[in-house]
Amino acid sequence: MTHNSSRFDGKTALITGGTSGMGLATAHRLIAEGAEVVVTGRDKTRLDAAVAELGERAYGIAGDVTDLGDLDTMVAVVADRFGRLDVVFANAGIGSFQPIDQVTGALFDDVIGANVKAAFFTIQKALPLLPDHAAIVINASFGLHRGVPGTALYSASKAAVHNLTRTLAAELAPRRIRVNSVSPGYIDTPAFRAELSEEAQQGAAGLSPAGRVGTSEDVAAAAAFLASGDATYINGHDLRVDGGLTAVDAAALL
Template identity: 50%
Template sequence: MSKQLEGKTAVVTGGTTGIGLGAAKRLAEEGAHVFLIGRRKEQVDAAVAEIGADATGLVGDVTSSDDLDRLYEAVKARGQGLDIVFVNAGGGEFATLEQVTEKHFDDTFGLNVKALLFTVQKALPLLNEDASVILNASTAATRGAKAFGVYGASKAAVRALARTWAAELAERKVRVNAISPGPIETPGITGLAPDAAAADELKAEFARSIPLGRMGRPEEVGNVVVFLASGASSFMTGADVFVDGGLNQV
């Protein structure tokens, strides 16, 4: 049975845990060779072992220009160009307006916006015709959640960039779309809480707020990444696809 992404080459940033790993696994299952980058060697090695021969792992930080260059040199050396870029690496912390510091702001926008921009910019010379660029935004961009203002603003910037780049890259037949996950069961969600009990309560609160009555799973986001990476979404660009169990829809 043919696979949707047979012969394609993909890059997934933050591909060692959570949504990134879920997406990397699904892309590989559909036939793509996946280059993934993460900051911790043990997690990179574990992700590659889990995915198998269709994965190449690099240890690096996407906020480092040199590390991004190393990533794309590895892709270039494979000699097949680049068909899929899932810019997933990102993160944030709770901070009210009174609590926001310059470091909090710089760290959040540095990872979620600046690193995302240069991840895509540095990929441009390698992108094949009909390539798909997928940016990980968030439901937080449009919800106005308390103490999540800087994170939400950074993800609103991601949404704006998806529109702009879709227009700029259309002549190259490169599509750019965003996805906006709701609360997904990942280590990143757990890390928002100070301890295990608080994490459990936070996740229960998230589940209560979602019409489907539960948090999402990384592979469910991965399924949408596969759709946006494949020919099944060939007439979609500049879109923002919500994967949120109805959180922002109902």
Template identity: 50%
Template sequence: MTKLSGKIAVITGGNSGMGLATAQLFAREGAKVIITGRRQKELDEAVESIGADAEGVLGDVSRLSDLDKLHDHVKAKYGRVDVIFANAGLGSLAPIDQVTEAQFDETFNVNVKGTYFTVQKLLPLVPDGGSIILNASIASSKGMEAFSVYSATKAAVRSLARTLTTDLKARKIRVNAISPGPIDTPIFGKTGLTEQEIEGFKSGITSQVPLGRIGLPEEIAKPALFLASDDSSYISGIELTVDGGMAQV
């Protein structure tokens, strides 16, 4: 018996990185997986890599109309969602005196608004006892240079895991946050840094990790599986930090 046999799982931002690795693992563990992404080509390639138990729904989590379409599609085809992994997110490095209003709005719209309304829109489809996982970050508790906006959004996500736990306690829906440390995903290429700057950033981060390396997307997928499955049946409201020890020592 696989850990998610017969389950329906929705993973936002499932077309790359941590979301894709989690979708692949969930499918291997028996789930039907619906992923979202903003680019059709990448979404199609991701679905193909996951296998027959996956499908993609094009959409941007910061647009409520796209989330309505996601809800309607899942309701019509499956009737329920057992697991939500609100994973979609983005961020860029910039000191406070260089942050633009557009950067601020985009980051909050995807990371906070997108996470919040992904849960709200899909919630009517979640049966009592379901699992909701929010992708936060150790940036929410670390004072990382030039990362103020991203860090603030992830602190909000961590807070949501607590408040939604109490909001949904009558339905026994478990809400938990995963807080990754540095993970080798395509997000590094979206920070606005050059290749050389990215390598320098990775090197500097690695020196702060007790385990001495950057994590892999698969190392987020496995904790996500734990939180999605009955293995974590008595766990709710937590922040599960997966960071090689970076924020712990």
């Protein structure tokens, strides 16, 4: 995959949940294109390993993005070290899949906290550091475009963050701050491999017209595009990175 090595020269990006999967791949992509990147994560050991892998233009801040005190600390550290943020990728979140009758109040709070509250307050807290014409990208999911049994809570949380995308695109328009989301389909991440059997992973590949599951790098390329100057006329949009999963009936292609 080719990179434009200068799209993010002189820019600083914040990526929440940047220690693995799509967040880590996006950090690699932005650094390859010239950015300095701040990554966050709850696990200090994993965070240190990610920063070591990313190299000298990466900086890690440990903390829980569902904790407003931790978010305040993270933003204060970014302000002190970098002074500004040009890109925010609100990527942190969790998957949770069960029938509606198995959703407890505690589970509801956990999923909404990780997927909605964290994105909302990450952006709110980061806003004072964003100059005019900055870019925000939120990680949503193909689930907001398709009804899948056993995903009511998760899909509702991701529909909420895309509605946040559209609302903030309007609210921040006077500052020309663009807000978009990406909706990954089935993506080969550590969580994907941990949650699905080998058979289920192969089945997921067969559901996409692309004939495969996506890679974290596929999502990173989309997030980098939306955050870049190449997307200055794209705002309030959800970019599906799903190999055609939600647009094309794969069975009809057989």
